[in-house]
Amino acid sequence: MNLLLSIKNLSKSFKSNSGEIKVIDNISLDIYNEFFVILGPSGCGKSTLLRIIAGVDKPTSGNIIFQTGKPPRFGFVFQFPSLIPWITVLENVAIVLKNMGIPKNEAEESAKKYLSIVGLSGFENVYPYELSGGMRQRVNLARALSVQPEILLMDEPFSNLDPLTAENLRAEILDIWLSNITPMKAIIMVTHSVDEAIFLADRIVILTPRPSKISNIVNVDLPRPRNRRSPEFEKIEDLVYSYVS
Numbered sequence: 001m002n003l004l005l006s007i008k009n010l011s012k013s014f015k016s017n018s019g020e021i022k023v024i025d026n027i028s029l030d031i032y033n034e035f036f037v038i039l040g041p042s043g044c045g046k047s048t049l050l051r052i053i054a055g056v057d058k059p060t061s062g063n064i065i066f067q068t069g070k071p072p073r074f075g076f077v078f079q080f081p082s083l084i085p086w087i088t089v090l091e092n093v094a095i096v097l098k099n100m101g102i103p104k105n106e107a108e109e110s111a112k113k114y115l116s117i118v119g120l121s122g123f124e125n126v127y128p129y130e131l132s133g134g135m136r137q138r139v140n141l142a143r144a145l146s147v148q149p150e151i152l153l154m155d156e157p158f159s160n161l162d163p164l165t166a167e168n169l170r171a172e173i174l175d176i177w178l179s180n181i182t183p184m185k186a187i188i189m190v191t192h193s194v195d196e197a198i199f200l201a202d203r204i205v206i207l208t209p210r211p212s213k214i215s216n217i218v219n220v221d222l223p224r225p226r227n228r229r230s231p232e233f234e235k236i237e238d239l240v241y242s243y244v245s
């Protein structure tokens with residue numbers, strides 16, 4: 001495995017009316033080319049950690065060292081897709097590429113390609129309000145993939161979807177990840193679902209309640225697609241639950 005980034009002695013506090021709230025307490029982690037999941041209870045600081053990795057928030061102390069010496073290209077998928085309502089699905093993806101300076105035709109061709117990868121061929125010319133929640137999240141994913149990220153950051157991407165849609169999308173993200181059709185070297189995903197973490201991850205870091213420290217790191221060395229009913233899956237589930245509780 002190739003090391004991509006090292007989180008070194010990272011702490012984060014926020015100022016509030018009642019004083020300082022410490023959210024992250026001295027976390028150090030190495031992330032390799034892997035599907036890496038950050039698991040922890042609500043409010044422990046998972047999203048904050050993801051935002052700091054992305055460079056959109058700053059740590060109070062500590063830092064992140066990128067192996068290449070500079071931050072890689074990130075793609076983001078958040079829990080709630082933030083699509084622009086008055087432009088089509090195709091334009092919602094292409095706009096990101098046009099903003100990067102890619103010419104209109106090329107941006108639209110590329111947007112079509114990524115919409116097809118996420119199973120939305122034929123929906124290019126519809127508007128976001130015409131889509132189901134799952135389809136909107138697919139557009140979000142197409143948009144994140146279209147920038148050809150080296151690291152895809154996902155913050156609870158399935159938690160606002162119905163169970164069946166969430167399960168389909170999990171399978172598709174795994175397919176995309178395993179097929180190497182994109183230059184993605186790692187996926188870093190935040191969740192509070194133990195089941196989802198074990199289903200998807202190569203490794204899971206389990207955080208404690210706020211201020212979050214590392215409780216444990218678990219390797220999920222199971223072949224894919226994973227069978228949730230297998231004794232091996234259940235064994236890891238028991239182990240992870242023993243660390244979260």
Ligand SMILES: Nc1ncnc2c1ncn2[C@@H]1O[C@H](COP(=O)(O)OP(=O)(O)OP(=O)(O)O)[C@@H](O)[C@H]1O
Binds near residue numbers: 014041042043044192
């Ligand atoms: N900009 C901010 N200013 C003040 N407090 C903040 C800010 N961002 C986050 N927090 C606080 O930091 C804590 C951690 O928030 P964060 O969203 O990182 O947690 P989380 O583990 O992702 O939670 P959840 O699973 O519920 O989404 C929370 O108590 C939150 O209120």
